[in-house]
Amino acid sequence: MKKCILIPDSFKGTMSSSQVCSIMKDAIHTYYKDAEVHSIPVADGGEGTVDSFLEAVGGEKVICTVTGPHFEKIESFYGIIDDTTAIIEMASCAGLPLVGDDLRTHQATTFGVGELMLHAVSKGCKKIVVGLGGSATTDGGTGAAAAVGVSFYNKKGETFIPTGETLTEIASIDRTTRNPLLDDIEIVTMCDIDNPLYGEQGAAYIFGPQKGADEEMILFLDNALQHLSYVVKESLNVDISVLPGSGAAGGMGGGMVAFLGSSLEMGIEVVLDTVNFDTLLKDTDMVFTGEGKIDVQSLRGKVVIGIARRTKKQSVPLVAIVGDIGDTIEAAYEEGVSAIFSINRVAKDFPKIKHRAKSDMALTMDNLIRFVQRLGF
Secondary structure, rough: OOOEEEEOOEEEOEEEEEEHHHHHHHHHHHHHHOOOEEEOOOOOOOOOOOHHHHHOOEEEEEEEEEEOOOOOEEEEEEEEEOOOOOEOHHHHHEEEHHHHHHHHOOOOOHHHHHHHHHHHHHOOOOEEEEEOOOOOOOOHHHHHHOOOOEEOOOOOEEEEEOHHHHHHHEEEEEEOOOOOOOOOOOOEEEOEEEEEEEEOOOOOHOOOHHHOOOHHHHHHHHHHHHHHHHHHHHHHHOOOOOOOOOOOOHHHHHHHHHHOOOEEHHHHHHHHHHHHHHHOOOOOOOOEEEEEEOOOOHHOOOOOHHHHHHHHHHOEEEEEEEOOOOOOHHHHHHHOOOOOEEOOOOOOOHHHHHHHHHHHHHHHHHHHHHHHHOOOO
C-alpha cells in the first residue's frame, strides 16, 4: 500500500476526528513505513470545523473581536484556506458553550457571524463557507443579516436588529442595503439536517428545548419564525417555509438562503470539494473512514456514504471503521463501502466501554492492516 486517505468523522463522546486520524496513521505506518498518508479530519459544521479544515489543507487562523450571543464583545476566529476561502463556524460566536447556564435563546443573536463574514471579505476572501451547528440562537439568521447591512423595519419604519423575541415586529425587509463587499462573494452553508423552519419538526420545537426554551417559549418562537417566513416571502420573494434545512441552527439555514443568497449543502460534500478530494483520490490504494455508529440515518448521505459515492466512481476501496453497526445497512455496500468493521471488542454498554475507545480503535486498525499486508496489498 503506497498511498491512502484517512477521512473519518468524530466518534461522539470518545474521539475527535483528528484523534481517529492519528490512531489510523500510526497503525498504517507500523506496517507500511513509506506509505503516503493523507489525513482529512471531518467536522459537521459545529465546534472544531475550522481546526479540521486547517489541519486537512493548511491555512491561517484569524482571531478577531465580534459580538457574542448576548450582544457582548468576545474574541472569536475563522480560518482562511487557499488564500481566498474563509471557513466560519457559527458556534465560535453564537454557540451554546458561550452562554453557559444563561440560556436565553429568544434574546440570543447571530450578529457576530455576519461580522466574521465581513472581516473575512476585508481580508480578500472570495468564498465563505459557514458551518451551522451548536447554536444558542433562534433568530432565523436575522442578526447575521443585520450585521452585513440587511435592513429590518418595524411598523413605524424604524430599523432594528431582531432576535427571536422580536421577529414578530418585522414588518418589511430590505436586502438592497446589504454591504457591497459581499457582492460576487460565493457563500456556502454546511447543513446536515433537513428540518423546516417552523412546525413540529422545525427549529423551535426540535432544538428549542436544548437552548432553554420551555413549552410556552417554543410555541412563541415557532409563531415568530412563521411570521419571519411570511415577511421574507412578501419582501424578498423567497419562500423558506418548507425549505429542507431552513430550521438548522435556530432558523439560520433559512436566513442564509433568504438574506445572503447562500446554498445549503451537506457538510461532507463541502469538505470533499474544498479539499479537492476527487483529485487526491488519483493513485490512492485505499480510503479509511469512520463514525461512531453507522445506521439507517448514515445512509441519507452523511460522512461515510458521501465519501463512498466519490470513491466508487474511481473504484477505490473504502473501509469504514465504526463504533456500532446498525441493522439494515446493506445499502452502504451498494453505495461504495467495501467493508465495515466495529472497534467494539467486548460486549458491554457504551458508558462502560467508551473509556477504551482509543485503544480499541488502535487494536482494530492494527488487526486490519496486518490482514491487508498478508494479502500482499
